[in-house]
Amino acid sequence: MAFDPFADETVRPQAQARNHVVGQDLSTLSIEEIDERIAALRQEITRLEQMRAQKQASKSAADAVFKA
Template identity: 55%
Template sequence: MFDDAENRPRPQGQHQIGQHQIGQDLSALSVSDLDERIDALRREIARLEEDRRRKQASQEAARAAFKF
């Protein structure tokens, strides 16, 4: 049987971002590994914030369109 880590259930509170799982043990990671993960997480935060701004603007436009 093929053991696919992507399909295994994660402990509650852990989400995978690239190779990083939120809440994982960091003791085995080098400074370089940590820097890479920090950069990836910052990019992901920027992506989430942009999507949130876009959705918020869409909601505000819809509210304005239906305002009487």
């Protein structure tokens, strides 16, 4: 059995989100494909928000140390 670096579904990029380009023509997509992209993009937004919160917490902690 080969090692799969994307075995954890929380880290695996969604194929639809990877291929989605902001502003691209969506007229050829089915309703299901659009729904899949919406779900994948929402997951990515959540992931980005979590990372932003972590970085903000680190920055705030560093700022507190240097202001003390």
